[in-house]
Amino acid sequence: MEFRFTEAQKRLRKEVSEFCEEPRTQEILKELEAEGELYNAHSWELYKKMAKRGWLGMQWPKEYGGQGLSFEETAIFNETTAYYRIPMMGYALTSIIGNALIHFGSEEHKKEYVSRMAAGEILFCLLYSEANAGSDLASMQTRAVEDEGDYVINGTKIFTSLGHISHYGFLAARTDPDVPKHKGISLFIVPMDTPGISINPMLTMGEGRVNEIAFEDVRVPQKNMVGEKNKGWRLLNKALAVERSGLGFVAGAQRGFEDILNYVREKGLGKDPVIRQKLARLATEIEVAHLLAWRVVSLQSKGLVPDSEASMSKLYGTELIQRVANTGMEIMGLSGLLKGNSKWAPLEGKMESAYRSSRFVTIAAGTSEIMRLIISFRGLGLMPAYMM
Numbered sequence: 001m002e003f004r005f006t007e008a009q010k011r012l013r014k015e016v017s018e019f020c021e022e023p024r025t026q027e028i029l030k031e032l033e034a035e036g037e038l039y040n041a042h043s044w045e046l047y048k049k050m051a052k053r054g055w056l057g058m059q060w061p062k063e064y065g066g067q068g069l070s071f072e073e074t075a076i077f078n079e080t081t082a083y084y085r086i087p088m089m090g091y092a093l094t095s096i097i098g099n100a101l102i103h104f105g106s107e108e109h110k111k112e113y114v115s116r117m118a119a120g121e122i123l124f125c126l127l128y129s130e131a132n133a134g135s136d137l138a139s140m141q142t143r144a145v146e147d148e149g150d151y152v153i154n155g156t157k158i159f160t161s162l163g164h165i166s167h168y169g170f171l172a173a174r175t176d177p178d179v180p181k182h183k184g185i186s187l188f189i190v191p192m193d194t195p196g197i198s199i200n201p202m203l204t205m206g207e208g209r210v211n212e213i214a215f216e217d218v219r220v221p222q223k224n225m226v227g228e229k230n231k232g233w234r235l236l237n238k239a240l241a242v243e244r245s246g247l248g249f250v251a252g253a254q255r256g257f258e259d260i261l262n263y264v265r266e267k268g269l270g271k272d273p274v275i276r277q278k279l280a281r282l283a284t285e286i287e288v289a290h291l292l293a294w295r296v297v298s299l300q301s302k303g304l305v306p307d308s309e310a311s312m313s314k315l316y317g318t319e320l321i322q323r324v325a326n327t328g329m330e331i332m333g334l335s336g337l338l339k340g341n342s343k344w345a346p347l348e349g350k351m352e353s354a355y356r357s358s359r360f361v362t363i364a365a366g367t368s369e370i371m372r373l374i375i376s377f378r379g380l381g382l383m384p385a386y387m388m
């Protein structure tokens with residue numbers, strides 16, 4: 001077995017790295033960092049520049065604004081931008097929802113939305129979670145009721161990333177309340193400026209923003225339904241599997257690890273046997289995480305849909321990013337608690353901020369417990385008692 005990148009893939013990595021290192025890109029990162037956590041931030045300037053270079057929806061067909069490239073190129077782009085801490089939530093949402101529209105949307109959906117997504121003109125947010133439907137998403141209560149050729153939506157979604165700046169929402173709602181809960185769900189494209197939508201901020205401990213989005217008699221035309229009525233569950237799960245490759249988390253962990261290593265070298269802490277043990281352990285775990293994540297990419301490139309493999313990678317990569325931040329805080333001791341606005345803060349407060357903002361990664365897009373459940377059930381064939 002051998003991993004080898006083509007010359008074109010190596011050129012892509014170099015091009016993306018140079019873009020990330022550009023002074024203007026670094027200036028934007030500093031501005032966003034001053035406002036709060038980078039994970040949930042968005043820069044339209046960077047986004048449009050990436051679109052111009054053809055980096056949004058690289059794996060989509062050319063007729064819809066993509067480049068028809070493989071998952072490997074997408075993975076190289078993801079890995080490189082995550083290493084440079086570029087905020088990629090907008091890109092992640094575009095990937096998930098664009099892929100869903102390409103696979104399950106109508107021709108009209110693809111023409112109307114996917115090309116504009118690839119051009120960086122519009123953003124979609126993901127309207128799945130509710131107060132009582134997160135891990136158990138099929139329990140969602142938001143209703144969409146047919147009325148004179150439209151659907152009328154009522155309910156409240158929470159934790160919506162970038163909901164306050166998105167042009168459209170990709171919404172899951174119950175269209176049949178009288179069948180088992182996984183069977184009565186449908187998916188819709190909802191313009192976010194439709195009358196009846198109200199948006200409220202929810203602030204995260206990483207000083208970022210997600211949203212609570214309420215729908216009161218929000219009317220969308222029938223043609224905005226994606227896929228078949230009441231068959232949204234399978235589609236929704238497939239779309240989420242794309243989000244679980246985990247490569248971005250590994251690259252983030254790698255970058256955090258390198259920062260700690262430089263700090264340890266600079267302060268002459270490498271003589272401490274406990275610190276050496278901690279760093280050697282992390283270095284090994286980063287290698288493992290890389291292999292898990294690239295295995296997922298390799299399956300995707302062969303046209304397969306990774307299942308428990310994607311869950312393993314998401315689980316390991318996200319828990320690793322937290323272990324890196326935890327270790328950084330332990331090594332830096334009390335001064336590690338200082339925020340970036342203190343001149344005494346080590347690494348300009350990056351570890352303190354990474355410690356807080358990395359808490360959400362083991363929750364969003366499926367918690368660690370749910371990833372373990374998927375691995376034990378679909379990977380090992382161990383069915384939970386409530387499913388027997």
Ligand SMILES: Cc1cc2nc3c(=O)[nH]c(=O)nc-3n(C[C@H](O)[C@H](O)[C@H](O)COP(=O)(O)OP(=O)(O)OC[C@H]3O[C@@H](n4cnc5c(N)ncnc54)[C@H](O)[C@@H]3O)c2cc1C
Pocket residue numbers: 125126127128129130131132133134135136158159160161162204210360363364365366367368369370373
């Ligand atoms: C920063 C952030 C951004 C997000 N962005 C979005 C977004 O853009 N769009 C969107 O729709 N959602 C988004 N989410 C929501 C996210 O997907 C949910 O938070 C997640 O699925 C968990 O659901 P919950 O918060 O309701 O927790 P719960 O499901 O209530 O879980 C609570 C705890 O119970 C555990 N648990 C639950 N069920 C089981 C089980 N069967 N076995 C073992 N343990 C279990 C969980 O692991 C967790 O520890 C975001 C969340 C965060 C934090």
